[in-house]
Amino acid sequence: MSPNKQTTILIVDDTPENIKILTALLKNDYKTKIATNGIDALNIANIYPMPDLILLDIMMPNMDGYEVCRRLKANPQTCDIPVIYITAKTSITDEEKGFEAGAVDYIFKPISPPILLARVKTHMQLQQSKALLKNENQSLHGSLQEQKQHKETLEDIAMIAMGALAESRDPETGNHIFRTQYYVKALALQLKDHPNFAHYLDDAMIGLLFKTAPLHDIGKVGIPDDILLKPGRLTTEEFEVMKKHPLFGYTALQRAMDQSNKKELFLEVACEIAYGHHEKWDGSGYPQALAGNDIPIPARLMALADVFDALISERVYKPAFDFDTTDKLILEGRGTHFDPDIVDAYCAIKHDFLAIYNEYRE
Numbered sequence: 001m002s003p004n005k006q007t008t009i010l011i012v013d014d015t016p017e018n019i020k021i022l023t024a025l026l027k028n029d030y031k032t033k034i035a036t037n038g039i040d041a042l043n044i045a046n047i048y049p050m051p052d053l054i055l056l057d058i059m060m061p062n063m064d065g066y067e068v069c070r071r072l073k074a075n076p077q078t079c080d081i082p083v084i085y086i087t088a089k090t091s092i093t094d095e096e097k098g099f100e101a102g103a104v105d106y107i108f109k110p111i112s113p114p115i116l117l118a119r120v121k122t123h124m125q126l127q128q129s130k131a132l133l134k135n136e137n138q139s140l141h142g143s144l145q146e147q148k149q150h151k152e153t154l155e156d157i158a159m160i161a162m163g164a165l166a167e168s169r170d171p172e173t174g175n176h177i178f179r180t181q182y183y184v185k186a187l188a189l190q191l192k193d194h195p196n197f198a199h200y201l202d203d204a205m206i207g208l209l210f211k212t213a214p215l216h217d218i219g220k221v222g223i224p225d226d227i228l229l230k231p232g233r234l235t236t237e238e239f240e241v242m243k244k245h246p247l248f249g250y251t252a253l254q255r256a257m258d259q260s261n262k263k264e265l266f267l268e269v270a271c272e273i274a275y276g277h278h279e280k281w282d283g284s285g286y287p288q289a290l291a292g293n294d295i296p297i298p299a300r301l302m303a304l305a306d307v308f309d310a311l312i313s314e315r316v317y318k319p320a321f322d323f324d325t326t327d328k329l330i331l332e333g334r335g336t337h338f339d340p341d342i343v344d345a346y347c348a349i350k351h352d353f354l355a356i357y358n359e360y361r362e
Contacts, residue, residue: 007124008033010051012041012068013086014060018109022055022086025113026120038063042071045078053123055107058087058098066101073102080130082123086111090224092241099248105221115225175360176309177214182356183305184298185210190345197341200297205269209298212270216277216302219249231316243286249274272296277303282336300339304330304346307337312357323354 008031011022023032035041058065072078085098088109095106107116188206191197220228223245227238253271276299283291311326334343
């Protein structure tokens with residue numbers, strides 16, 4: 001959804017200067033409403049036209065942002081309004097508390113205008129896709145084939161929006177989400193008739209893998225900017241925080257599954273990819289230290305695709321490796337980092353990987 005004057009954003013902050021800054025940044029694209037305390041915020045959120053999104057300060061007198069968010073989510077009238085915290089509280093404990101209260105994102109002070117506008121736009125796109133899916137589920141009629149096509153289209157919209165949300169947190173990755181989609185699809189097609197994978201990799205599943213692969217790093221929305229965007233290697237403590245992003249992704253997707261009226265296979269596959277793509281074949285990965293065939297197939301495929309792309313691409317903490325070096329490191333991970341069968345499949349199509357990288361390189 002493009003920014004438009006019909007979209008209303010409620011700004012909740014007890015500091016006039018912060019309200020002035022946020023209003024100035026948003027006024028060209030959105031309508032804004034203002035509340036300077038939690039009680040007013042709850043009242044305004046229930047007044048028609050209700051806000052489409054709420055930017056909520058945490059540290060306010062009488063009722064803090066956590067409590068405001070909890071009350072919004074407990075009210076059927078306001079529970080679907082996405083809440084983004086605007087705060088100087090950057091500890092991982094504070095973030096976990098905020099997500100538990102029902103927020104969808106954090107933006108840290110001092111505010112970066114491009115990050116603020118990108119996050120707001122992305123959450124509006126995601127909100128639109130959710131509304132479309134809800135409306136279609138309630139009103140769609142016609143043949144089963146028409147219903148299937150509509151459902152798949154809306155799933156695609158949701159996947160793209162959520163993938164864009166992850167990318168907006170880590171803009172350096174750029175086309176990474178597209179490249180990994182095609183790497184995973186290429187591996188799956190190569191393994192389709194393999195005796196260890198044929199039971200799982202039919203055409204429908206390969207389509208789901210391609211669709212859900214962009215969500216592998218969705219959990220990075222829960223990682224503080226000073227760690228996620230750090231121009232250099234992370235400290236041991238910072239890396240422990242970064243290692244929580246698979247759990248954050250799994251938790252967010254699992255919440256979506258819990259709210260669905262029926263089992264959604266595409267969400268199950270997305271959960272497996274987000275939660276397991278940093279597991280290693282020998283059990284030395286994270287966050288669950290799974291080993292061997294206990295690692296779901298989607299996660300095993302994404303593990304190789306993700307590492308290949310990280311190696312061959314430039315990152316803030318490393319230069320891009322050439323293809324021969326990248327290939328050598330992938331082969332060295334056979335049976336330790338990666339499923340041996342998946343490495344063998346990669347060896348058969350490694351030049352397809354290089355072609356994908358070149359086609360979608362930055």
